[in-house]
Amino acid sequence: MSIIKEFKEFAVKGNVMDLAVGVIIGGAFSNIVNSIVKDLIMPVIGVATGGLDFSNQFIRLGHIPDSFKGNPDSYKDLQTAGIAVFGYGSFITVLINFIILAFIIFLMVKFINKLRKPHVEEPASPAVPEDVLLLREIRDVIRDGKSQCT
Numbered sequence: 745m746s747i748i749k750e751f752k753e754f755a756v757k758g759n760v761m762d763l764a765v766g767v768i769i770g771g772a773f774s775n776i777v778n779s780i781v782k783d784l785i786m787p788v789i790g791v792a793t794g795g796l797d798f799s800n801q802f803i804r805l806g807h808i809p810d811s812f813k814g815n816p817d818s819y820k821d822l823q824t825a826g827i828a829v830f831g832y833g834s835f836i837t838v839l840i841n842f843i844i845l846a847f848i849i850f851l852m853v854k855f856i857n858k859l860r861k862p863h864v865e866e867p868a869s870p871a872v873p874e875d876v877l878l879l880r881e882i883r884d885v886i887r888d889g890k891s892q893c894t
């Protein structure tokens with residue numbers, strides 16, 4: 745069997761095609777979730793924390809050269825100039841974004857699983873055999889008869 749034929753069989757198998765579709769949908773879904781975090785949730789968190797922005801928190805490790813023309817208090821300017829900086833604020837921002845993103849995905853998966861779960865109907869009470877019904881009727885008649893005698 746030629747390698748081209750083997751590759752063709754591999755590429756058109758159902759699992760490979762399902763994976764390809766999943767990757768494409770996942771990429772589009774990623775944009776939606778990132779937008780939810782960046783455009784909807786982070787502004788609310790920013791207002792709730794009084795505009796606290798971790799992304800510009802850093803410790804400068806390297807020396808600023810005389811030719812530096814940016815703001816020495818700007819993380820981006822220092823990084824662009826190639827000055828060594830310990831950007832712990834950027835890490836904190838990415839970590840917060842990840843936690844929010846993971847929580848949103850958890851809620852979405854939970855919601856989707858709830859939609860997928862088949863509605864479980866409560867089992868109907870089992871049919872009572874005729875002889876049991878007849879015995880119940882006899883019991884009731886006897887009970888009613890005794891109550892009339894006393």
